[in-house]
Amino acid sequence: MEFRQLQYFLMLCKELHFSEAAYKLGISQPTLSQQIRVLEDEVGVPLFDRVGKKTVKTEAGVILERYALEVVQQLENAKQAISDLTDLNAGHLRVAVLPSDLDYRLTSLLIDFHKEFPNTKVQVIPSIDIVNKVLDNEVDIGVGLAIKPDSRLNRIPFYTETYSLYVHKEHELAEQDIISPTDLSNIPLVMYPKGFYGRELIDTWCEEQEVSIEAIMETGSATSLFQLVKEGIGATIQPSQLIESFQSLGIRAIPIKGSPIRDLEIFYRNDKYLSLAAKTFMKRLEVFFHNTL
Template sequence: MEIRQLHYFLMLCKELHFSEAAHKLGISQPTLSQQIRVLEDEVGVPLFDRMGKKTVQTEAGAILEHYARQMMQQMENAKRAIADLTHLNTGHLRVAVLPSDLDYRLTSLLVEFHKEFPNTQVQIIPSIDIVNQVLNNEVDIGVGLAIEPDSRLNRIAFYTETYRLYVHEQHSLASRELIKPHELQRIPFVMYPNGFYGRELINEWCKEHAIELKILMETGSVTSLFQLVRERIGATIQPSQLIDSFQSLGLRAVAIEHPPSRDLEMYYRNDKYLSAAARTFMKRMENSF
């Protein structure tokens, strides 16, 4: 059983179509069919049922896929460990983060990280499907809301974040130290659209406090939301720490009684080797927040 054959096999498991799998592998369909037959001869049972143009994985195929994925992951882990040993610090680091507000605050961290790992290519990927991206090996690390325990993941809680009311510095509420939830119903708001993590968190908090906000405008960018607040179109409710980045816009962050809050975690597959660069990035995340 060769690594190349397992690679072919896993692509066919994904596509369940010989022509599509062969195309994505860059080989001919007869070559793929021949290699799958060799693999089936070696394990002694069919791995796929061919029913006309339809390809269906057998129970034996599902078992082999499970272990083949583990084998491929261990091969990748070995490559990364050897690269670390040779101190090349090349390669890639892929991090999925909550869109809009969280990825915005990573700039200074990335600058410092680059100084230590100048040859590591970094991708920060805003995502609303972080856990699945981690599990599917599309990213190395996920940074997002706290999740339920999952035996496939290692989880590191690193920050509990509260939200505040953001208003223009000349707003009637700008001088207040604290505002009660029911008072928020008196003012217009600019917020993320429904479906965004930040908006859903606020929606749930409003239900808990039996209040309803008057939403005038919705946009998916934290920068545009704060610019709308600067133009006095409305107030917004955002993470407290963002005031450090947007204070120059002439905004004020007012504390809310019993404020919305969220717990943030980093997670990664527990069968995945984390490079020195990845471990350093996670440590810097903890220290930064």
């Protein structure tokens, strides 16, 4: 059984279509079909069933896929470990984060990290599907809201933060020291669209508080939301620490009594080798957020 055959096999498992899998592998369909037949002859059972135009994995195919993924991951781990020794921390670090407010806050961290690891290419990928990106090996590290325990993942809680109501300094509520949940019902708000983690957390909290809020405008950008607040279009509910980034716009953060709270975690696959750069990034992330308290 050759490693190349496992790569062909795994691509077919992913696509479940011979033409698509062959195209993504850069080989012809007959070549892919021939290599799968060789693999099936070696294991002694069919790995796929061809039902009309559909291709489905057999029970044996499901088993082989699980172990093949482990083989590929272990080989990638070996490459990463050797790279740490020989390439002066060159490499590629991919981090998935919550869109908008969280990726916005990482800029200064990324600048400092680059000074220590100038040869490491870093990709920060905003996503609302962080867990699956980590599990599918599309990224190395996920940074987002706390998730349920998963035997496939290592999880590192690193920060808990409250939410505040953000208003322009000329807003009628700007001088209040705190605001109650019921008061939010009467305030025009600009918010993230439904489907964003931050919006879902706030909507769930509102249901628990038996409060109904109205969004008069929605946008997926933290910067645009705060610009709308600056222009007096409406107020917004955002993590309290964001005031440090937007105070210059003449905006005030008012604490909310019993406000929504979000717990943030770093998570990564427990079978994945983490490079020195990745470990350093995670440690820097914890320190960075704790210093904002």
